[in-house]
Amino acid sequence: MDLEQQLRAALAPCRPATSLRPAVLARISTAPAARVARRAPNRIILVGTMLAVAAVLTLLVSRGMYKPKSMMPAASVVPMTPAPAPAAPVVEAPPVSAPVAPAATTAEAEPKQVETVIKPFTVRVTTPQNLSKDPATAAAFKTFHEALFDALRGLPGLSLIDAGPAAGQTGNSSYYDISINEFTVLPAENHMRIEMRGSTAVQPIYPVSMHGGLAPTCAGSPECGGPAGSAAAAVMILAGNFFPAPLSRLKEYKSRFLNTSLSLEERSRALSSLGSLLADGIRDPQYSQSGAKRATQDPAVVRGAMDLAATAADQAMRARVWSAMRGVRDVNLVQPLIAALDRDPDSKVRVAALSTLAADFPDDPGVRAALETAARDSSPEIRVLAQRGLVGEAAWNRQVVASLKDASLPAAERTEALLYTMRYVTPKPALGAFLSDDAAIRAFAELYPKAVTSSQADANLRQTLLNSLGSIDHPAITDLQLRNLGSAESSTRRQAAAQLARHADESRVRAALEKVSNEDADAAVREAASKALKAAAAPVAR
Amino acid sequence: MPLTERPLETAGSEELLARARRGDLAAFGELMTGHESRVFSVALRFTGRRADAEELTQDVFVQLHGALARITDEEHLRRWLLRTVAHRCLNRLRDDSRRPRLVPIESLPADAEPWAAERDADPLLGARLRRLLLELAPDARAVVVLRFQEDLDPAEIATVLAMSVNTVKSHLRRSLEWLRAQCTGDEHGS
Numbered sequence: 001m002d003l004e005q006q007l008r009a010a011l012a013p014c015r016p017a018t019s020l021r022p023a024v025l026a027r028i029s030t031a032p033a034a035r036v037a038r039r040a041p042n043r044i045i046l047v048g049t050m051l052a053v054a055a056v057l058t059l060l061v062s063r064g065m066y067k068p069k070s071m072m073p074a075a076s077v078v079p080m081t082p083a084p085a086p087a088a089p090v091v092e093a094p095p096v097s098a099p100v101a102p103a104a105t106t107a108e109a110e111p112k113q114v115e116t117v118i119k120p121f122t123v124r125v126t127t128p129q130n131l132s133k134d135p136a137t138a139a140a141f142k143t144f145h146e147a148l149f150d151a152l153r154g155l156p157g158l159s160l161i162d163a164g165p166a167a168g169q170t171g172n173s174s175y176y177d178i179s180i181n182e183f184t185v186l187p188a189e190n191h192m193r194i195e196m197r198g199s200t201a202v203q204p205i206y207p208v209s210m211h212g213g214l215a216p217t218c219a220g221s222p223e224c225g226g227p228a229g230s231a232a233a234a235v236m237i238l239a240g241n242f243f244p245a246p247l248s249r250l251k252e253y254k255s256r257f258l259n260t261s262l263s264l265e266e267r268s269r270a271l272s273s274l275g276s277l278l279a280d281g282i283r284d285p286q287y288s289q290s291g292a293k294r295a296t297q298d299p300a301v302v303r304g305a306m307d308l309a310a311t312a313a314d315q316a317m318r319a320r321v322w323s324a325m326r327g328v329r330d331v332n333l334v335q336p337l338i339a340a341l342d343r344d345p346d347s348k349v350r351v352a353a354l355s356t357l358a359a360d361f362p363d364d365p366g367v368r369a370a371l372e373t374a375a376r377d378s379s380p381e382i383r384v385l386a387q388r389g390l391v392g393e394a395a396w397n398r399q400v401v402a403s404l405k406d407a408s409l410p411a412a413e414r415t416e417a418l419l420y421t422m423r424y425v426t427p428k429p430a431l432g433a434f435l436s437d438d439a440a441i442r443a444f445a446e447l448y449p450k451a452v453t454s455s456q457a458d459a460n461l462r463q464t465l466l467n468s469l470g471s472i473d474h475p476a477i478t479d480l481q482l483r484n485l486g487s488a489e490s491s492t493r494r495q496a497a498a499q500l501a502r503h504a505d506e507s508r509v510r511a512a513l514e515k516v517s518n519e520d521a522d523a524a525v526r527e528a529a530s531k532a533l534k535a536a537a538a539p540v541a542r
Numbered sequence: 543m544p545l546t547e548r549p550l551e552t553a554g555s556e557e558l559l560a561r562a563r564r565g566d567l568a569a570f571g572e573l574m575t576g577h578e579s580r581v582f583s584v585a586l587r588f589t590g591r592r593a594d595a596e597e598l599t600q601d602v603f604v605q606l607h608g609a610l611a612r613i614t615d616e617e618h619l620r621r622w623l624l625r626t627v628a629h630r631c632l633n634r635l636r637d638d639s640r641r642p643r644l645v646p647i648e649s650l651p652a653d654a655e656p657w658a659a660e661r662d663a664d665p666l667l668g669a670r671l672r673r674l675l676l677e678l679a680p681d682a683r684a685v686v687v688l689r690f691q692e693d694l695d696p697a698e699i700a701t702v703l704a705m706s707v708n709t710v711k712s713h714l715r716r717s718l719e720w721l722r723a724q725c726t727g728d729e730h731g732s
Binding site: 003004006007008010011012013014015016017020021023024025027028191239 | 567570571574575578579580582583586587595596599600603605607638671672675679687690691693718721722725
């Protein structure tokens with residue numbers, strides 16, 4: 001196939017979720033309000049913003065919580081110099097006890113301010129030398145670099161070290177290291193690409209790649225365009241995963257979520273944003289989550305989330321709420337989550353509730369009973385998730401192999417744990433990890449044809465499984481590959497032919513490959529079979 | 543193939559259109575059935591993110607409901623939907639370019655697999671092409687999606703995207719050259 005044909009195939013139509021149409025119809029049924037809003041959106045936004053700001057200020061002033069900017073906790077920062085890390089002076093920030101304001105416009109707001117204690121931590125940034133001779137790239141890099149430091153300074157508890165271009169240098173093992181690995185600018189296309197990696201002395205923690213526009217043309221959000229906006233966005237991602245978020249951002253999202261005058265959609269999005277941030281503490285350099293508190297771990301937020309899930313008609317919103325509650329571990333959530341798992345009509349909501357229950361309350365007797373019921377559910381996804389919750393992460397791979405070999409189960413159920421794991425679990429495990437003994441390999445070879453045509457196996461997974469077969473040296477897999485030579489899909493036949501090359505000295509394999517090389521309808525398959533035969537005939541260097 | 547020569551996708555769509563114009567939500571839902579996959583697919587290829595594509599698709603159909611009175615026939619509807627989704631996608635991409643997102647390097651648009659791909663298509667190359675598509679500039683991406691997904695010719699694409707035919711041809715030529723170079727470079731590099 002030439003490139004244009006490949007493009008047509010790659011861009012073949014895709015189905016949207018079945019929930020799309022009901023969602024549109026639901027939105028249309030509330031359209032009159034939306035139409036009114038469209039007539040004068042700017043005015044409404046302006047007036048709404050003014051009212052909200054006035055309300056927030058009034059409340060803060062009345063409670064004596066407003067502090068001038070200079071009094072807000074600020075991280076100490078080492079000036080940017082190219083000095084090597086060990087020589088760089090570090091000024092540790094004292095533990096920060098910062099107020100988190102309760103929401104302004106809801107009766108659910110906490111009566112007392114919540115103290116958030118933030119443990120000091122140190123981040124070392126390693127940047128490559130600004131070697132670009134292109135003025136636009138050099139300027140963009142300089143702006144990005146400075147803005148990255150500015151944004152990091154906004155994180156409470158953080159001490160910052162600029163290691164300069166000292167990549168690879170061994171630093172203090174308690175540091176977080178951030179390195180900018182790539183900074184490419186295409187000025188003609190108003191485009192830039194940045195790759196950053198976070199690491200500790202122990203292991204890499206978070207690779208991120210980012211594409212963005214060069215022009216800082218938007219206003220309002222700190223994550224606006226241009227190199228500076230990109231740096232702010234990068235720091236918000238880090239704040240969501242490793243470091244405490246800026247207090248202003250926590251307040252903003254919490255306030256929006258608890259503001260009952262906003263739409264449920266806006267509130268649920270604010271909840272998701274809140275759920276992506278850490279409120280205090282940091283993940284320790286061993287990449288454990290101990291000490292890190294999610295921004296959603298707040299009684300008012302939990303109550304609001306339960307109310308929202310109980311009242312939201314939109315299933316995507318309910319699912320979002322239960323996902324956002326993952327990691328909160330508030331026991332008040334257990335019963336609503338079990339109820340959602342048992343009774344919600346939408347499978348995505350059930351999956352979200354189940355995932356949160358399994359992750360946060362695996363030892364709760366009520367939760368285990370619910371998981372045991374769910375493990376017999378009619379939905380494969382629910383069954384697998386529930387089983388995984390019951391056996392735990394550590395024993396899961398053994399459970400996958402046990403299911404595969406359990407001939408008493410229906411064929412589809414024997415492979416569903418394996419398919420789920422190969423598809424969703426990260427880092428993606430190798431198929432060989434599950435096919436560690438003769439019985440498992442034979443079971444897999446027997447079940448493979450049904451597994452690859454099951455609804456769980458998407459095109460990526462089918463390809464992964466097909467690729468993996470080449471790395472398993474077993475007569476049952478050779479038999480399977482011989483069967484694949486007769487597949488209706490030419491890509492499967494081609495791959496089987498290529499992978500059978502190493503067994504082409506077996507007469508049955510050679511005969512099959514010769515037949516394919518002469519008779520297959522697809523030239524590429526014939527060629528692959530011929531190559532396999534030639535490779536087998538070639539002398540092997542020893 | 544010009545838009546006007548396309549066969550109607552759904553039987554009785556004119557009647558559905560008329561009923562939907564009169565406020566029949568069930569008819570509007572049926573009307574969506576015939577077009578949602580096209581609109582969603584365009585949005586998905588533009589954005590590379592299923593959630594964004596579904597949101598854009600929703601927005602397009604909600605906008606369509608408000609514009610039904612102005613839609614004269616099925617062909618007009620098809621063209622209106624393509625134009626609207628293309629422009630919404632372009633606006634979204636331009637917004638995105640001003641408001642960059644960070645994603646884990648490993649995260650790929652895996653849920654963007656087509657359900658009607660040609661049998662002989664190389665799935666790995668297909669996935670690679672879909673990823674490369676997301677690296678094209680917004681206008682070029684729009685042109686490629688409309689050309690190879692919707693099978694519009696350059697004149698039709700020019701109408702939908704409100705650009706000159708020469709610009710469309712130029713985007714197509716450059717994009718194909720770039721995609722070819724990327725794919726060839728990959729093969730040699732591996």
